[in-house]
Amino acid sequence: MLPGAGDDPRGELVRPYAVTRGRTEPTRDIAIEAILVTTARGAQEAPYAGRHKQLIAQLCSHSPLSLAEISSHLRVPIGVARVLVADMASEGLLAVYQQSDDESQGERIEMLERILGALQRL
Amino acid sequence: MHSSDYRYPLDPDPTRIRAAKIVIAGGFGVGKTTMVGAVSEIEPLTTEAVMTSAGTEHDDLSGVPDKTTTTVAMDFGRITIGPDLILYLFGAPGQTRFWFMWDQLHRGAIGAVVLADVRRLPDSFASIDFFENRQVPYLVAVNCFDGAPVYPEADLREALTIPPHVPVLLCDARDRESAKAVLIGLVRHVIDLHQRGVPVGLR
Ligand SMILES: Nc1nc2c(ncn2[C@@H]2O[C@H](COP(=O)(O)OP(=O)(O)OP(=O)(O)O)[C@@H](O)[C@H]2O)c(=O)[nH]1
Numbered sequence: 170m171l172p173g174a175g176d177d178p179r180g181e182l183v184r185p186y187a188v189t190r191g192r193t194e195p196t197r198d199i200a201i202e203a204i205l206v207t208t209a210r211g212a213q214e215a216p217y218a219g220r221h222k223q224l225i226a227q228l229c230s231h232s233p234l235s236l237a238e239i240s241s242h243l244r245v246p247i248g249v250a251r252v253l254v255a256d257m258a259s260e261g262l263l264a265v266y267q268q269s270d271d272e273s274q275g276e277r278i279e280m281l282e283r284i285l286g287a288l289q290r291l
Numbered sequence: 292m293h294s295s296d297y298r299y300p301l302d303p304d305p306t307r308i309r310a311a312k313i314v315i316a317g318g319f320g321v322g323k324t325t326m327v328g329a330v331s332e333i334e335p336l337t338t339e340a341v342m343t344s345a346g347t348e349h350d351d352l353s354g355v356p357d358k359t360t361t362t363v364a365m366d367f368g369r370i371t372i373g374p375d376l377i378l379y380l381f382g383a384p385g386q387t388r389f390w391f392m393w394d395q396l397h398r399g400a401i402g403a404v405v406l407a408d409v410r411r412l413p414d415s416f417a418s419i420d421f422f423e424n425r426q427v428p429y430l431v432a433v434n435c436f437d438g439a440p441v442y443p444e445a446d447l448r449e450a451l452t453i454p455p456h457v458p459v460l461l462c463d464a465r466d467r468e469s470a471k472a473v474l475i476g477l478v479r480h481v482i483d484l485h486q487r488g489v490p491v492g493l494r
């Protein structure tokens with residue numbers, strides 16, 4: 170038993186559950202189009218983080234990629250990619266960029282105008 | 292610059308990289324993947340979501356879906372707008388019964404294109420109903436398959452029973468310029484909705 174675990178009257182019973190929650194809840198928040206970029210720490214540490222995480226760190230070092238692209242390149246379902254990415258984000262190995270809920274309408278319109286211009290020039 | 296900087300140049304800085312997405316919806320075989328491929332800078336990729344019978348997403352790392360799960364495939368492409376802005380185009384999986392998937396796919400989307408085939412217009416009703424209910428801005432693009440009859444826009448509108456402000460365009464999903472025109476039409480429509488103060492976005 171880990172030191173201190175006996176202090177909690179719920180003891181070890183709650184621990185596995187806490188781990189499951191930690192793995193599934195934050196994952197819901199990563200959008201399918203969220204952009205992932207490997208951090209300097211990720212570049213250093215991901216080689217020791219297992220095959221999938223190492224591959225994710227490599228892919229997202231060269232150019233920013235979305236969660237969807239990671240899922241596709243790793244040939245794993247989007248939900249599995251999301252769990253791996255959420256883990257890596259909480260370990261500081263990946264930076265996750267996605268639309269924030271508090272984006273103003275002005276910012277939104279500015280982005281739309283940029284996209285419109287780019288599509289017209291495509 | 293040191294050589295190590297070259298290998299890992301993307302240390303996250305305060306600059307935000309933004310992702311935007313447009314969803315291409317519509318019935319089975321209507322040309323969704325074709326349209327994504329016509330404008331994407333990459334060959335369309337495929338990703339899968341494993342859904343439980345309850346309509347929620349399955350994220351079990353053991354990777355062994357049981358018999359209560361269904362795999363839903365989605366195609367997508369990408370257009371890099373700039374170093375800090377990337378537009379993704381997702382072909383929506385046909386089954387709107389996977390509401391969880393559809394919510395997740397459309398949350399934060401710029402809007403959606405409903406691709407329709409005049410010979411099978413009812414196939415597009417499920418998508419249209421979803422977008423109307425969830426306030427997802429959309430337009431209808433009628434994919435003009437060879438040999439399919441051509442109807443006046445007013446007749447199409449009536450058959451689709453869509454509100455007058457929703458644009459209806461004719462397109463050829465295989466043609467890059469035509470697919471571009473559809474996306475441009477959608478973005479213009481969304482900007483217009485914002486400027487008129489219409490609530491926009493999945494609720
Ligand atoms: N003639 C013609 N054929 C088309 C057009 N668009 C698509 N097709 C063909 O129609 C077939 C179906 O197109 P897809 O792009 O795979 O359709 P989809 O909507 O992605 O199909 P699912 O994902 O299976 O629902 C393909 O064989 C296309 O080549 C079009 O504008 N004209």
Ligand SMILES: [Mg+2]
Nearest residue numbers: 323324366382
């Ligand atoms: Mg398809």
